[in-house]
Amino acid sequence: xxxxxxxxxxxxxxxxxxxxxxxxxxxxxxxxxxxxxxxxxxxxxxxxxxxxxxxxxxxxxxxxxxxxxxxxxxxxxxxxxxxxxxxxxxxxxxxxxxxxxxxxxxxxxxxxxxxxxxxxxxxxxxxxxxxxxxxxxxxxxxxxxxxxxxxxxxxxxxxxxxxxxxxxxxxxxxxxxxxxxxxxxxxxxxxxxxxxxxxxxxxxxxxxxxxxxxxxxxxxxxxxxxxxxxxxxxxxxxxxxxxxxxxxxxxxxxxxxxxxxxxxxxxxxxxxxxxxxxxxxxxxxxxxxxxxxxxxxxxxxxxxxxxxxxxxxxxxxxxxxxxxxxxxxxxxx
Amino acid sequence: xxxxxxxxxxxxxxxxxxxxxxxxxxxxxxxxxxxxxxxxxxxxxxxxxxxxxxxxxxxxxxxxxxxxxxxxxxxxxxxxxxxxxxxxxxxxxxxxxxxxxxxxxxxxxxxxxxxxxxxxxxxxxxxxxxxxxxxxxxxxxxxxxxxxxxxxxxxxxxxxxxxxxxxxxxxxxxxxxxxxxxxxxxxxxxxxxxxxxxxxxxxxxxxxxxxxxxxxxxxxxxxxxxxxxxxxxxxxxxxxxxxxxxxxxxxxxxxxxxxxxxxxxxxxxxxxxxxxxxxxxxxxxxxxxxxxxxxxxxxxxxxxxxxxxxxxxxxxxxxxxxxxxxxxxxxxx
Numbered sequence: 001x002x003x004x005x006x007x008x009x010x011x012x013x014x015x016x017x018x019x020x021x022x023x024x025x026x027x028x029x030x031x032x033x034x035x036x037x038x039x040x041x042x043x044x045x046x047x048x049x050x051x052x053x054x055x056x057x058x059x060x061x062x063x064x065x066x067x068x069x070x071x072x073x074x075x076x077x078x079x080x081x082x083x084x085x086x087x088x089x090x091x092x093x094x095x096x097x098x099x100x101x102x103x104x105x106x107x108x109x110x111x112x113x114x115x116x117x118x119x120x121x122x123x124x125x126x127x128x129x130x131x132x133x134x135x136x137x138x139x140x141x142x143x144x145x146x147x148x149x150x151x152x153x154x155x156x157x158x159x160x161x162x163x164x165x166x167x168x169x170x171x172x173x174x175x176x177x178x179x180x181x182x183x184x185x186x187x188x189x190x191x192x193x194x195x196x197x198x199x200x201x202x203x204x205x206x207x208x209x210x211x212x213x214x215x216x217x218x219x220x221x222x223x224x225x226x227x228x229x230x231x232x233x234x235x236x237x238x239x240x241x242x243x244x245x246x247x248x249x250x251x252x253x254x255x256x257x258x259x260x261x262x263x264x265x266x267x268x269x270x271x272x273x274x275x276x277x278x279x280x281x282x283x284x285x286x287x288x289x290x291x292x293x294x295x296x297x298x299x300x301x302x303x304x305x306x307x308x309x310x311x312x313x314x315x316x317x318x319x320x321x322x323x324x325x326x327x328x329x330x331x332x333x
Numbered sequence: 334x335x336x337x338x339x340x341x342x343x344x345x346x347x348x349x350x351x352x353x354x355x356x357x358x359x360x361x362x363x364x365x366x367x368x369x370x371x372x373x374x375x376x377x378x379x380x381x382x383x384x385x386x387x388x389x390x391x392x393x394x395x396x397x398x399x400x401x402x403x404x405x406x407x408x409x410x411x412x413x414x415x416x417x418x419x420x421x422x423x424x425x426x427x428x429x430x431x432x433x434x435x436x437x438x439x440x441x442x443x444x445x446x447x448x449x450x451x452x453x454x455x456x457x458x459x460x461x462x463x464x465x466x467x468x469x470x471x472x473x474x475x476x477x478x479x480x481x482x483x484x485x486x487x488x489x490x491x492x493x494x495x496x497x498x499x500x501x502x503x504x505x506x507x508x509x510x511x512x513x514x515x516x517x518x519x520x521x522x523x524x525x526x527x528x529x530x531x532x533x534x535x536x537x538x539x540x541x542x543x544x545x546x547x548x549x550x551x552x553x554x555x556x557x558x559x560x561x562x563x564x565x566x567x568x569x570x571x572x573x574x575x576x577x578x579x580x581x582x583x584x585x586x587x588x589x590x591x592x593x594x595x596x597x598x599x600x601x602x603x604x605x606x607x608x609x610x611x612x613x614x615x616x617x618x619x620x621x622x623x624x625x626x627x628x629x630x631x632x633x634x635x636x637x638x639x640x641x642x643x644x645x646x647x648x649x650x651x652x653x654x655x656x657x658x659x660x661x662x663x664x665x666x
Contacts (some may be wrong), residue, residue: 021652054428054650057390087420095387317387319354
C-alpha cells in the first residue's frame with residue numbers, strides 16, 4: 001500500500017451556516033425540533049430567514065468542519081463536496097482552502113445555489129438546524145476522484161450524504177475505492193432523524209463492513225437500535241462494527257474497539273455558547289489521533305479537546321490553533 | 334417642534350464585514366497600517382481576500398452598527414445607507430431590520446456590489462480594516478427623505494461618508510433639514526486617516542455649527558489638531574463645538590460639554606477579543622442616554638458598557654440585549 005497523501009479525506013454536504021440567536025418559543029412557533037437537523041425547501045428557507053434575527057455567516061457542513069478541524073490539528077486533510085459558483089460558494093471555497101484543506105470539487109456552473117443551513121442557537125447554547133441543500137445535492141459519483149481516494153488513509157463520510165440520492169452513490173463509490181486500496185472508511189451518523197430516515201441502510205453499511213468506524217451521539221445510537229437502553233445499544237453496536245465512538249456531551253465519550261470499551265471524560269469548559277460543530281470537531285480530534293496511531297484514550301481526549309474549543313464560541317469551525325491547544329494539554333509534540 | 338418618531342437616525346456606508354484572524358506580519362506583508370481603515374479598490378479587495386484566512390461574514394458599517402446598538406438599548410433607531418440588490422445587500426438589509434432598526438433606503442438595482450470591509454483581527458484584539466465601498470458610494474441627496482430626517486431627534490453621521498462624493502452632499506442635506514426642524518446633528522470622526530483626508534472640512538463643519546456633537550478617539554483628535562498634546566487638543570475642541578466625547582480605550586472617555594469636562598472610566602472586561610465596533614457601540618450607548626435626557630456621566634457609562642460588550646466577541650454588533658446589560662448595571666429601568 002502506497003503511503004498516504006492525506007490523513008483524512010472528508011466527503012459531505014458543502015454548506016454555509018447562517019447563525020442567529022433565538023428564544024425557545026421561536027422554535028415552537030416555527031415547528032422546529034430542538035437540537036436536530038431538518039431538511040427544508042427554498043420557500044421555507046426564505047420564510048425562516050425573514051423571521052430569524054440578525055445573522056452571522058460562516059462556512060459549515062459537517063464533514064467539512066471535521067476536515068478544517070483536522071488541518072488545525074496539523075493533519076493533512078482534503079474535502080469533497082458540491083458548491084455552486086456563486087458568492088456563498090466562493091466564500092465556502094475560500095474558507096476551507098484558507099484553513100489548509102485541499103478542496104478541488106468542481107463547482108456547479110448553474111442549478112440551485114450553494115447550500116445553506118439556518119442555525120438557531122437558543123440561550124442554553126443548543127443549536128437547531130434547518131438545511132437547504134441546494135447545490136450540495138448534486139454531488140455525484142463523477143465528483144469522486146479514484147486516485148485521491150486511494151491516496152487518503154481514512155475516508156470520512158457524513159450520514160447526511162444519504163439524503164441526496166446522487167451523493168449516496170458517490171459515497172458508495174468512495175468507500176469501495178478506499179477498501180480496494182487498503183484504506184479505512186469512517187461514517188458519522190450525523191443526526192437522530194437522519195438515522196431514522198436511513199436506519200436499515202446504515203445498519204447494512206456497518207454489517208457489510210462497508211464502513212470500519214462509526215461516530216454516533218447518544219440520540220443517534222438510541223435511534224439506530226430503537227431502544228432507550230444505552231447498555232443494550234452499546235452491546236448491539238459491538239457486534240455490528242469494529243470501532244465505534246459514542247459521544248455523550250458533558251459525560252465525555254465511550255470508545256468501543258477490539259481492545260475493549262474505554263470511557264473518556266469531556267474537557268471542562270467555562271460556558272457553552274453554541275454547540276454547533278461539537279460532533280464534527282470531536283471526530284476531527286479523534287481521527288487526528290487515529291492518523292498518527294494514538295491509543296483509544298488519546299484519540300478520545302483529542303476529540304474532547306477539539307469539541308470543547310468549538311462550543312465556546314459561535315460557529316462550527318475552530319477560532320484558534322487546535323494543534324497549539326493540544327500541545328498545551330500534553331496531547332501533541 | 335413635533336415629537337420625534339426616531340431617537341436617532343444614522344447615515345453611513347452600508348458595509349458587510351468579512352472578518353478573519355491574522356498575525357502581525359500579515360499586516361506588514363500587505364502594507365496595512367494597524368488599527369486604521371484603508372479604502373481599497375476591487376482588485377486589492379480580491380487580493381486581500383485570497384490571502385486572508387477563513388472568514389466570518391457579518392453586517393457592519395460604522396453608523397449602521399451604532400443604530401443596531403441603539404435598538405438593542407431600547408431606543409428607536411433608523412438607518413440610511415446604500416446597498417446593491419445582491420446577496421450581501423440582502424443580508425445587510427435582513428440583519429439591520431431583524432435588529433429592530435428602520436431601514437428603507439432603496440437598493441441600487443445595478444452598478445458596483447454591496448460594500449465590504451475586510452477586517453483583520455490580530456492576536457491583541459486590534460482590528461485593521463480594508464474597505465471596498467462598492468454600492469455605498471452611490472448614496473446621494475435623493476436618498477435623504479426630508480420627512481424622516483425632520484422626525485428624528487438626533488441625526489448621526491459617520492465621517493467615512495466624507496469619502497464618497499455624493500454621500501457628502503447627502504450628509505449636508507440631512508444636516509440642514511435636521512437643523513431647520515430643530516433637531517441635533519452628531520458626527521463621528523471615524524478614523525485618524527479619514528480625519529487626515531478631510532481635516533479642514535471637518536473643522537469647518539464644527540465651527541459653522543453644522544454639527545452639534547462630535548465623537549472622536551484620541552488618534553482622531555490628535556490628527557484633527559495635528560498635535561500630540563492631549564490637553565491642548567481638548568482645549569481647541571472646547572472652542573470649536575458644544576459637545577464632544579473623546580474615547581480613550583481602557584482609559585474610558587472624556588465628555589466635554591457646557592457643564593464642564595467629565596472623565597468616565599471604561600468598564601472592566603475579561604479579555605479583548607476584537608475591537609471592531611468599539612467606537613460605534615460607544616456612540617450607541619452615549620446617544621441612547623442623550624435621547625432620554627441622561628447626564629453626561631450616565632451617557633458616558635452607557636457608551637462604555639456597550640463598547641465593553643462588543644469587544645469581547647468577534648464582530649461589531651451586540652450579541653446580547655444591551656438593554657438587559659444596562660439594567661443589570663443600574664443604567665436602565
